Structure formats: structure tokens, C-alpha cells
Amino acid sequence: MAFPMIFNKPRIVKVLKVIDESPTVRSLIFKDDLCSKAKPGQFIMVWIPGVGEIPMSVSMMKDGLAGLTVRKVGEASNALFNMKVNSMIGIRGPYGNSFNPIIGKVMIVGAGTGLAPLMPLLDILTDKSASIDMIVGGKTVEEFIFMNKIKEILSKTESKIVVTTEDGSYGIKGLVTDAILPILKEKRFDMIYTCGPELMMKKVFDMAQEFNIPIQASLERVMKCGIGICGSCCIGKYNVCKDGPVFDFQMLKEVKDEFGLFKRDHSGKRVMF
Ligand SMILES: Cc1cc2nc3c(=O)[nH]c(=O)nc-3n(C[C@H](O)[C@H](O)[C@H](O)COP(=O)(O)OP(=O)(O)OC[C@H]3O[C@@H](n4cnc5c(N)ncnc54)[C@H](O)[C@@H]3O)c2cc1C
Ligand code: FES
Numbered sequence: 001m002a003f004p005m006i007f008n009k010p011r012i013v014k015v016l017k018v019i020d021e022s023p024t025v026r027s028l029i030f031k032d033d034l035c036s037k038a039k040p041g042q043f044i045m046v047w048i049p050g051v052g053e054i055p056m057s058v059s060m061m062k063d064g065l066a067g068l069t070v071r072k073v074g075e076a077s078n079a080l081f082n083m084k085v086n087s088m089i090g091i092r093g094p095y096g097n098s099f100n101p102i103i104g105k106v107m108i109v110g111a112g113t114g115l116a117p118l119m120p121l122l123d124i125l126t127d128k129s130a131s132i133d134m135i136v137g138g139k140t141v142e143e144f145i146f147m148n149k150i151k152e153i154l155s156k157t158e159s160k161i162v163v164t165t166e167d168g169s170y171g172i173k174g175l176v177t178d179a180i181l182p183i184l185k186e187k188r189f190d191m192i193y194t195c196g197p198e199l200m201m202k203k204v205f206d207m208a209q210e211f212n213i214p215i216q217a218s219l220e221r222v223m224k225c226g227i228g229i230c231g232s233c234c235i236g237k238y239n240v241c242k243d244g245p246v247f248d249f250q251m252l253k254e255v256k257d258e259f260g261l262f263k264r265d266h267s268g269k270r271v272m273f
Pocket of ligand 1: 043051052053054055056057058068069070071072073074075076077078113116117219220221222223224245
């Protein structure tokens with residue numbers, strides 16, 4: 001799909017609101033017409049003046065406003081995390097494809113800031129889906145974001161929430177993928193949606209294959225142009241920025257020699273996860 005020029009036009013927007021989601025995660029709300037109409041799973045390239053440009057999922061879109069949700073990890077994400085109300089950031093996009101919401105029984109598997117693109121999807125699915133099983137994982141309770149919002153959204157539909165932490169500080173002790181297996185043995189799903197660490201998504205994909213359930217997974221790679229030109233985000237024959245970031249069952253099968261195994265570093269060199 002070619003990107004209409006309008007999405008490529010860089011815009012400078014003012015941070016209108018900063019929300020503390022956890023000690024290490026914040027959401028920044030800004031006004032932008034194009035982003036407020038983004039589809040769940042789409043991302044923007046965010047320019048942090050004097051620091052650099054990184055891809056970020058659009059985590060909220062409503063009434064002309066949009067949001068991103070950043071975990072402070074390294075240089076650029078720390079600078080973004082530390083933005084205050086009235087700070088200026090540059091944005092272009094939204095880019096990429098999006099999750100395809102289906103009518104039926106769905107499972108959503110998310111961890112960390114992987115929940116960012118899943119939140120707008122959840123909003124849409126509550127109107128469409130027959131039932132939603134939401135499985136959220138993290139290393140420790142401090143990592144959890146959006147839990148009250150998730151509970152509120154899911155209260156509107158037939159749903160189940162399962163929470164896991166590796167240290168047992170919240171929900172079931174263990175890996176998110178350990179919690180999925182018994183659920184898949186018990187109930188038949190029409191779709192699995194997932195976003196989070198790629199090793200987690202790889203395990204979820206393996207289970208989806210085993211139980212023959214369609215899956216949509218949102219992938220992360222180094223992104224420079226964001227529009228399918230530079231190739232820095234390639235996985236197999238695909239550019240994650242343009243063909244993704246959401247990969248369906250067939251695409252994931254096509255990139256199985258790289259998915260969860262290799263990624264590209266900033267110089268383009270293939271490195272192991
Ligand atoms: C489609 C997509 C959506 C994402 N959504 C989110 C989200 O919602 N929330 C979130 O917290 N993170 C998200 N990320 C990850 C985010 O883009 C950064 O990779 C992450 O925040 C780490 O950046 P850093 O500067 O802290 O890391 P560092 O390791 O310090 O990175 C060093 C430098 O590399 C550059 N860099 C880092 N990551 C990237 C990248 N992926 N592409 C190009 N340049 C990069 C920056 O200039 C940075 O200064 C997403 C990534 C992708 C591909
Ligand atoms: S970021 Fe340039 S091709 Fe994807």
C-alpha cells in the first residue's frame with residue numbers, strides 16, 4: 001500500500017497531558033487529526049528534538065486527540081518519558097497496517113508496552129466479539145499498565161482476564177505462555193491477537209499453530225524511514241514498517257526462520273534475540 005503524502009508530512013505537536021501509567025511508563029496525549037483517526041496497531045515516528053526519532057504505537061485515539069505510551073529504556077525513550085506538558089515533539093504517520101478486528105471468540109495476549117497497540121483494538125472488539133479472553137503478563141507487578149482500563153472495557157462484554165508475573169507478585173506465578181496452554185485446551189478461539197516481547201509472541205505463534213487458530217502479531221524492528229524505503233526493518237521478504245507491523249498467520253509462517261530468532265541491529269547486521 002502506498003502512503004498518501006499527507007501522512008509523511010512532519011507535524012510539531014504540543015504535549016497536552018502526561019499520564020503516569022507505572023514508575024517507568026508514561027502516556028503522552030497530543031492533538032493531531034490524522035493520529036486521532038489511526039487504526040489499532042498503527043504507529044507513528046516520533047522525533048524528540050536533539051535526540052532522535054523512534055517508532056511508537058498509537059495507544060489512544062479519540063475526538064481529535066491521540067496518545068502514545070512510552071517505557072523508559074534507553075536514550076530516546078527516556079527523553080520522551082521526561083517530556084512535560086507543553087513540550088513539543090515531532091510526529092509523522094500514522095503508518096503501517098493494523099489489527100483486523102473479527103467477530104467471534106478472541107484471545108488477546110499482551111505484555112509490557114505491547115499493550116499500547118492492543119488497547120484501541122480492545123475498545124473495538126468489545127463491540128464485535130462474542131467473548132474476549134485477555135492474558136496479560138509481566139516480570140513483576142510494577143510493570144503492569146492499563147489494568148483498571150482493561151477491567152473497565154472488558155466489563156462491557158463476556159470476558160475473562162488472566163494475569164501472570166514471573167515473580168508471583170501479581171496474579172499467577174509464571175510465564176504468560178504457561179497460562180495460555182490450559183485455556184487453549186479448554187476453549188476454541190477464532191483469533192489470537194498478540195503484542196509484546198518477540199520471544200513471547202513466538203511461543204504464542206507456536207501454540208496457535210498447534211491448535212490451528214489464526215493469529216495476528218505486532219512486530220518491532222529498527223525503523224528509520226518508516227515508509228518502506230530504507231530496509232532497516234526487514235524480516236524475510238517483508239518490511240515491518242510497511243507490510244506490518246501486524247503480521248498474520250501466513251506472514252509469520254513465511255518469516256519463521258527469523259521470527260523470534262533474529263533481528264537487525266542499527267547497522268543492518270543480523271543479530272540473535
Ligand atoms: C512499530 C513499533 C511500535 C513501538 N511502540 C512502542 C510503544 O508503544 N512504546 C514503547 O515504549 N516502545 C515502542 N517501540 C519501541 C521503541 O521504538 C524503541 O525501540 C524503544 O523505546 C527503545 O528506544 P531507546 O531509545 O530507549 O533505546 P536505545 O537502546 O537507547 O536506542 C538507542 C538509539 O537508537 C534509536 N532507536 C531505538 N529504537 C529504535 C527503533 N525501533 N527504530 C529506530 N531507531 C531506534 C534511538 O535513536 C535511540 O536513541 C515500538 C517499536 C516499533 C518498531
Ligand atoms: S523503516 Fe525503512 S523500510 Fe521500514
